[in-house]
Amino acid sequence: MKLYPIETGNFKLDGGAMFGVVPKTIWNRTNPADDNNLIDIAARCLLIEDGDRLILVDTGMGNKQSEKFFGYYSLWGTHSMDKSLAKYGFHRDDVTDVFMTHLHFDHCGGSVQWNADKTGYEPAFKNAKFWSNENHWEWATKPNPREKASFLSENILPMQESGQLNFVKRPEGDFLETSELGFGIFFADGHTEKQMIPHIKYKDKTIVFCADLLATAGHIPIPYVMGYDTRPLLTMPEKTKFLTSAADNDYYLFLEHDAHNEIVTVQHTEKGVRLKDVFTAEEILT
Template sequence: MQLYPINAGNLKLDGGAMFGVVPKSLWNRTNPADANNMIDIATRCLLIEDGNRLILIDTGMGNKQSDKFFGYYYLWGDFDLDSSLKQYGFHRDDITDVFMTHLHFDHCGGSIQWNKDKTGYEPAFKNARFWTNKDHWQWATQPNAREKASFLKENILPMEESGQLHFTSLPNGNTLENSALGFDIFFADGHTDKQMIPLITYKGKTIAFMADLLPTVGHLPLPYVMGYDTRPLLTLDEKQKFLSLAADNNFYLFLEHDAHNEIITVKNTEKGVRLNEIYTAQEIFNL
């Protein structure tokens, strides 16, 4: 098995929205805001090469939305999914599976693209199976008013229409062991219903793809919960459970949205679970 970080692009989001009720005077220390109160955000995906399978976890925002849409998110940097795949010798047509932690636009938008004449949409990975779970699919296709702007039909429905949509099993508790993708999955409901956190065994290490359970290093303290989360009190419980597990078992936490820190480990302290070490993906994945 080999792992590769895939940068699908960078954006900026409102710091207050990213940290909920936490005062700016606190979160600004770890995630400094610009003059518009915006903070740096990545859409860092993960590519798993395992035998004949090439599994991509999340796909970023994609490029099919309007200039007005992207104008809200202050795109920056030279990263995109195709050039990042090419860096490691891959093309999107090589991808066999696209695993989506959840169906918010910044996690699955790159899964679907315009067709050739821009009259409709088609899968951006023509040879891949798209993976979500039944509960989250229902949540995303019948969205509540709070999340409706994050679940865009053009990102979601073409997966089903193409016949490439597949569902993982659901767990009895929080964790599904040995999923169809070959890794364990921790399910979390605080951010959105049935978000999936992959737990990948790699050369004796557990790599946890943190998605929106832990967006950045700055979100390590338990009360630092995003304003986007639908059930923030549940996020508190899920973070405590998962971060304690990560500290006790020395998980390597792959950060999807931290533009400046790729992988971290955590440790138990008197103040709770806190940062232990910061690593580059190159160091951990031996690239």
């Protein structure tokens, strides 16, 4: 097995929205805001090469939305899906599976693209199976008013219409030891219904793709919950369980949204679980 970080593009989000009730004087220390109160955000995906399978975890925003849409998110940097795949000798047609932690636009928008004449949409990975779960799919395709702007039908429905959509089997509890894709999955409901957090056994390590359960290294303290979470009071016990396990088992936490910290570890302290070490993806994955 080999793992590769796939940088699909950077953007910015409101720091207050990203940290909920936490005062700016506190979160600004770890995630400094610009003059518009915006903080740097990454869309860092993960590619898993395992035998004859090439599994992509999340796909970023994509590039099919309007200029007005992208204007809300202050895109910056030069990363793209195609350039990142090419860096490691791959093309999007090589991808066999696309695993979506959840279906918010910044996690799955790159899964679907315009067709050749821009009259409709098609899967951006024509040879891949797309993976979600039934509970989350139902949630995303019949969105509540709070999340409606994050669940865009053009990002979601073409995966089903193409016949490429598959569902991960749900466990009885909140952790699936081994999924159809060869890794474990923690199911979390605080951010959105049945977000899936991959736990990948890699050499002598466990690499955890944190998605929106832990957006950045600055979100490690338990009460630091995003304003975007639909059930913030549920996020806190989920984070407690997850971070306790991460500290107990020396997990390497792969941060999808932290533009400046790629992989971190955590440790137990008198104040609770806190940041231990910071690594580049190259240090851990190569």
